[in-house]
Amino acid sequence: MKSRTFFTLVFIFLVSIGCFSCKTTATDDFPVDSEIAYCRSQAMRTLVSIPSLDKIPNSMDLDSIKWRYTQAGSWTCGFWPGILWYLYEDTKDNMWREAAGKVTDMIAPLAYRKAKSHDSGFIMMCSLGNGYRLTGKPEYKEGLLHAADSLAMLYNPVVGTILSWPGMVKKENWPHNTIIDNMMNLELLFWAARNGGGQYLYDIAYKHAETTMKHQFRKDYSCYHVAVYDTLDGHFIKGVTHQGLSDDSMWARGQAWAIYGYTMVYRETHDVRFLDFARKVSDVYLSRLPEDMIPYWDFNAPELSSGEPKDASASAITASALLELSTYINDSDSAFFYRNKAVEMLQILSSPAYQARNKKDAFLLHSVGHMNKGWEVDASISYADYYYLEALVRLKRLKEKQSVLANL
Known part of the structure; x- marks a missing residue:
């Protein structure tokens, strides 16, 4: 543990002095439009295949080509309408708006229930939040406010x-x-x-x-x-x-949530302590990545075997977060470093090794939901697809010199 901490600190020091400033990666050459188009094509296949809009795509096992559906109320139910909203934002095609609206309207009554867990944010911000951002529908705003009051309890x-x-x-x-x-x-x-x-x-x-x-x-x-x-x-x-390997291990998706979460908290508070912390939790994640940039489901999992599954969902979440984080850092070398790391992750996620392509209707392969219970292991999962598309949309905005957050 001491040696791991030492190397992590060395990594953080190197980032801080800007030794990663050599701008040789092909950030601007990444074909973001074609990858968003790929997502659009895959989502259309899903939209055509689902029996009805109350069937919310959730996950797909490695050996399956059929979605396992979830219902309004599950913590993952907001990711599918969130995907549809992002596709509407990118295309301005009312077909996506109509589909997104129908699923979101089905979820909206949940805003008025007593919060059963912390998951209200996942459910509401991805669905009603994106919907209100793009349409200004007052019912969505009212639902978000009620959901926030309930969560606060x-x-x-x-x-x-x-x-x-x-x-x-x-x-x-x-x-x-x-x-x-x-x-x-x-x-x-x-x-x-x-x-x-x-x-x-x-x-x-x-x-x-x-x-x-x-x-x-x-x-x-x-x-x-x-x-x-x-x-x-x-x-x-x-x-x-x-959901991690042990009490002392670094569960990959958990660390990704931390990176995204503290980046968002800095955005909302402008408290530089949170920005500094977002960088620190990012740096330990980046310092321990395997060569292909996609983490194992737990960073300590290779201690069990070399065949432990990767978690593309953690990479998608982190890529999206790092793109936003890069915009808050005044030092241009460090900002470039985080943005490039995000693009490198997107390049790997967009490769044949991780895109589902003709194998399935999902965007990505190789995510892990709950390893300890054997749920969604080496699977396609809706939140991996959501954050992958969000990262692509954010990168497109940055390349077009827009705010990473659009009109949030």
Whole structure:
């Protein structure tokens, strides 16, 4: 562990002094338009194949060519309409808008239910959030504000974070548990605070990010999947895993959530501590990547065997996050470094090794949902496709000298 920490620190130092400033990679040559067109073609195949719009594509096993569907209410239900909204944004074709709207309208009533977990942000921001961003439909705004209020009810002011999994309190004896995924759902609170929902939503999101930064990371800036806190005095009890290899390992998608989450928190707060932290959690991820830039499902998984599956979803999430992160860094060499790393990931994800192409209707192959339970192992998964397309759209905006966030 000491040697790993040493090499990570060396990597961070090298980035900070700009030794990666040699601008020789083909960032501008990446065919982003053709890759978005590929996604459009694959999504059209899915749209034609699903029996009805209430069937929401979720995942596809390695040996299957048929989607496994999910229902409105699952934490992944917002990614498919989010994909459709991004395709509408890129094409301005009302066919995509109509399809996206129908699925989003089906999800919208969930905004008025009591939050059962932290996942409201995933569900609502990908569907209603993108829908409101692109159409201004007032019903979507109203739903987002209600969902934010509901999510805020899971906040524990004694601890300073949102309770992620109420069902795990008794099941795992985790009095107050916060998972790293929860960082992504703070975006809903920040958005609502900016759009009439009240300062308290901003304060909750800010405190959650601050508390998580303090307790949920190791000295090398890798994260625990789950942070467990005492509900009486709020003290941090322990960090554990649920979907990673072990309590001490770096679960790939969890680290990706951290990179994306803290980049977003800096965007919303302009607190430079969060920008610095986003870079640190990015650097440990980048320093431990294998040669092809796509992580194993857990960075420690190769300790088990050389045949452990990769996780393309973690790479897609990270690529999207690094593109945004690159726009907040004043040092041009460091900004170029993060942007190039994102493009390198997209180049690999866009290769025959990772694109589904004629094999399936999904965009990508080789993601891992829940290795420990044997769910969606080496599979095509909707959130991998969503963040892959989002990264492509963001890169296209940057190449066209636009804001990475468009009109968010």
